[in-house]
Amino acid sequence: MSYSNTTRRHFACELESVREAGLFKEERYIHAPQGAEIEVEYPKGATPKRVINMCANNYLGLSSHPEVVQAAHAGLDHRGYGMSSVRFICGTQDIHRELEQRLTEFLGTEDTLLFPSCMDANAGVFEAILGEQDVMIADRLVHASIVDGMRLCKAMNDTYKHSDMGHLEEKLQEHQDKRFRVIVTDGVFSMDGDVAKMDEIVALAEKYDAMTFLDDSHASGFMGKTGRGTHEHCGVFGKIDIITTTLGKGLGGASGGCVSGRRELVEMCRQRARPYLFSNTVAPVIVSGALKVMDLLFSSTERRDKLEWNTEYWRKGLIETGLDIKNGDSPIVPVMLYNAKLAQDFAKDLFAEGVYAVGFFFPVVPKGQARIRTQLSAAHDKAHLDVALAAFRKVGEKHGILGLGKKDLVAKFGL
Numbered sequence: 542m543s544y545s546n547t548t549r550r551h552f553a554c555e556l557e558s559v560r561e562a563g564l565f566k567e568e569r570y571i572h573a574p575q576g577a578e579i580e581v582e583y584p585k586g587a588t589p590k591r592v593i594n595m596c597a598n599n600y601l602g603l604s605s606h607p608e609v610v611q612a613a614h615a616g617l618d619h620r621g622y623g624m625s626s627v628r629f630i631c632g633t634q635d636i637h638r639e640l641e642q643r644l645t646e647f648l649g650t651e652d653t654l655l656f657p658s659c660m661d662a663n664a665g666v667f668e669a670i671l672g673e674q675d676v677m678i679a680d681r682l683v684h685a686s687i688v689d690g691m692r693l694c695k696a697m698n699d700t701y702k703h704s705d706m707g708h709l710e711e712k713l714q715e716h717q718d719k720r721f722r723v724i725v726t727d728g729v730f731s732m733d734g735d736v737a738k739m740d741e742i743v744a745l746a747e748k749y750d751a752m753t754f755l756d757d758s759h760a761s762g763f764m765g766k767t768g769r770g771t772h773e774h775c776g777v778f779g780k781i782d783i784i785t786t787t788l789g790k791g792l793g794g795a796s797g798g799c800v801s802g803r804r805e806l807v808e809m810c811r812q813r814a815r816p817y818l819f820s821n822t823v824a825p826v827i828v829s830g831a832l833k834v835m836d837l838l839f840s841s842t843e844r845r846d847k848l849e850w851n852t853e854y855w856r857k858g859l860i861e862t863g864l865d866i867k868n869g870d871s872p873i874v875p876v877m878l879y880n881a882k883l884a885q886d887f888a889k890d891l892f893a894e895g896v897y898a899v900g901f902f903f904p905v906v907p908k909g910q911a912r913i914r915t916q917l918s919a920a921h922d923k924a925h926l927d928v929a930l931a932a933f934r935k936v937g938e939k940h941g942i943l944g945l946g947k948k949d950l951v952a953k954f955g956l
């Protein structure tokens with residue numbers, strides 16, 4: 542017997558301990574397209590309930606945009622369902638190259654290479670361009686996919702304290718003996734919604750002869766005056782050596798990612814990045830949809846402007862309600878509760894009030910930093926936000942937390 546009862550018991554025990562630690566993740570089934578309102582079956586087996594969605598990465602509201610859906614249909618009709626190949630064998634259509642060129646222009650770089658996902662872009666990019674003589678110096682809060690990508694690369698791996706430019710400078714000094722130095726950061730950090738100091742990072746890179754790597758997954762399409770990303774927001778558009786980003790968030794929300802940047806570095810990825818070489822091509826239907834997303838973003842800033850308005854309105858509303866939020870410029874707005882159980886109960890009560898937002902606690906965020914992470918979308922109208930704010934007020938009152946800061950919350954509920 543190859544899968545013995547002992548083996549089975551071992552994994553059953555492992556899963557039980559995940560459950561006991563309160564870390565077991567349940568999926569919730571949604572019976573509708575992604576949007577400002579969705580129908581969620583929760584708990585399992587319940588009749589789907591229509592709720593306001595405050596936890597999608599659908600920043601620009603393009604996930605179900607009629608023009609994007611129509612373009613995807615047209616792509617399906619004209620270019621088929623799948624490519625049945627990796628890019629370099631027979632998986633590249635003209636539209637793949639066209640999308641890479643549009644992304645290059647949009648991101649302000651020299652060239653772009655599509656990957657099946659941004660996770661794959663991050664998994665492949667470091668190994669493709671760096672070797673043992675080099676060092677990657679990463680912010681301590683970078684996304685898990687960057688951590689994995691750095692692990693797969695033979696270059697030395699070092700970190701600096703989150704957004705601590707003094708510490709980064711020390712590390713850059715320490716590593717002057719290496720061949721190449723690469724500073725690695727997210728643009729907008731997904732858990733706190735804070736923005737990397739890209740202007741200072743670029744200045745340090747120039748001073749200490751380093752390259753810059755920016756994962757702009759939570760920023761592409763809306764950060765900056767024309768939505769180009771964190772580099773535009775920070776006034777260093779055109780100055781980033783390597784950008785990775787996803788098509789799975791603001792840029793349509795389907796799937797796919799890319800490496801964009803200096804011509805030679807992108808070409809190195811085309812020759813060597815393993816997820817590019819050994820995983821299937823992004824499907825034509827997604828490429829066609831993404832080309833329409835590019836058209837929409839090049840022709841108007843209306844959607845990122847609305848997202849910006851929504852974000853300000855939401856942040857102001859939560860503060861006036863007496864909730865403790867993390868400040869920042871991004872549409873990721875964490876409502877801090879600190880205690881894990883409180884975060885879970887709060888999310889459950891919000892759902893009962895017709896608002897879908899999820900509690901985050903250890904190990905997704907550090908111990909004692911539990912929160913409800915809310916995310917804004919251009920798909921939200923003011924009326925959605927007003928209903929959601931009323932729900933936060935009602936649930937906040939129920940738990941007696943309105944007006945309480947961190948100290949009071951911790952004193953009342955513990956960590």
Ligand SMILES: *Cc1c(COP(=O)(O)O)cnc(C)c1O
Nearest residue numbers: 658659660684756758787789798
């Ligand atoms: C979401 C995200 C990714 C993964 O993107 P996929 O295209 O879904 O693989 C990578 N990096 C960051 C910073 C992200 O937020």
